[in-house]
Amino acid sequence: MSQVWLSAAGLSIATVIGALIGFGIKELPHKWNDAVLGFCAGIMLAAASLGLIVPALEQAGGGWWLPVTGVVAGVLFLNVLDWVTPHMHKITGLDQEEHRNNASIDRILLFVMAIALHKLPEGMAAGVGFNAEETSDAWAVTLGIALQNIPEGMVVIAPLLLAGVKKWRAFVISLAIALLEVVGVWLGYGMGAISEMLLPVMLAFAGGAMLYVVSDEMIPETHAHGYQKLATYSLIAGFMVLALMMN
Numbered sequence: 001m002s003q004v005w006l007s008a009a010g011l012s013i014a015t016v017i018g019a020l021i022g023f024g025i026k027e028l029p030h031k032w033n034d035a036v037l038g039f040c041a042g043i044m045l046a047a048a049s050l051g052l053i054v055p056a057l058e059q060a061g062g063g064w065w066l067p068v069t070g071v072v073a074g075v076l077f078l079n080v081l082d083w084v085t086p087h088m089h090k091i092t093g094l095d096q097e098e099h100r101n102n103a104s105i106d107r108i109l110l111f112v113m114a115i116a117l118h119k120l121p122e123g124m125a126a127g128v129g130f131n132a133e134e135t136s137d138a139w140a141v142t143l144g145i146a147l148q149n150i151p152e153g154m155v156v157i158a159p160l161l162l163a164g165v166k167k168w169r170a171f172v173i174s175l176a177i178a179l180l181e182v183v184g185v186w187l188g189y190g191m192g193a194i195s196e197m198l199l200p201v202m203l204a205f206a207g208g209a210m211l212y213v214v215s216d217e218m219i220p221e222t223h224a225h226g227y228q229k230l231a232t233y234s235l236i237a238g239f240m241v242l243a244l245m246m247n
Contacts, residue, residue: 003135007126007142008185014146015119015178018153019171023161030225038231040148041218042238044210047144050243051137052125052207059132060200067204074208078216119177122213123184125206128192131199144242145181153178 056067122145129138153174160170192202222231 003138004127004130004185004189007130007138008123008182010142010146011123011126011149011181011185012178014149015153015181016175018150019157019174019178020153021150022154022157022174023167023171031227031230034222034225034227034231035234036151037218038222038234039238040151041214041222041231042235042240043144043148043242044214044218044238045235046239046242047125047141048207048210048214051129051141051144052203052210055129055132055137056200056203056207059203063200066197066200070201070204071208071211073201074205074210075212077205078209078212119180120184120187122206122210123181123186124188124191124202125184125210127185127188127190128199128202128206130189131192140242140245143245149178149181 053067053071056070057064060066126138126142126145129135129141132138156174156177157170160173161167165173188202188206192199219231219235222228222235
């Protein structure tokens with residue numbers, strides 16, 4: 001139980017640390033932003049595949065359909081959330097006229113919302129692994145997510161400040177996003193503890209959700225500013241770093 005609390009606290013604190021750094025770095029050049037996000041994408045890719053989906057296949061034994069179902073469900077879950085979540089313009093605190101004349105605010109809100117959406121399954125990804133007898137994979141997943149939470153916290157704060165959102169409101173938004181991960185950790189832990197049969201499904205579900213985020217959000221963002229090669233090399237580096245740590 002204490003391990004679950006430590007994991008939840010670590011993930012949320014990493015996001016808050018990133019947010020605090022973001023107050024000091026209002027704008028990171030696209031080149032370095034893409035390199036950092038690419039590295040984080042590689043870490044998440046390794047965590048999803050080596051820390052979640054592979055263990056799910058191993059625990060399922062001959063029931064390969066369980067992890068396959070979990071991955072598909074995780075992908076569809078994130079896809080549906082992306083589709084049904086409304087544009088929450090009021091969270092910015094900007095008046096209607098200021099909002100209308102700010103051409104970048106919708107894009108910024110969508111990016112912030114995309115980060116918020118995957119915090120819940122990210123937390124589940126860490127929490128579900130603590131039901132296993134060996135928790136080393138769960139801690140590796142937690143570490144991988146925590147590492148990418150720091151730059152994510154930065155990229156949430158910086159664009160909100162540039163759009164004119166007040167500092168205290170931007171920090172509250174970041175804190176709310178961080179707390180979603182705490183909920184996710186306990187949700188994943190609780191659902192994974194229901195039955196041994198459900199554990200590989202939940203591991204794969206979390207892995208599928210993370211794969212969706214990497215492919216649908218992170219990689220396109222890192223390839224949108226002309227630094228595709230740097231982002232690709234950074235992704236490979238991030239993948240290998242976590243793979244070696246998990247070995």
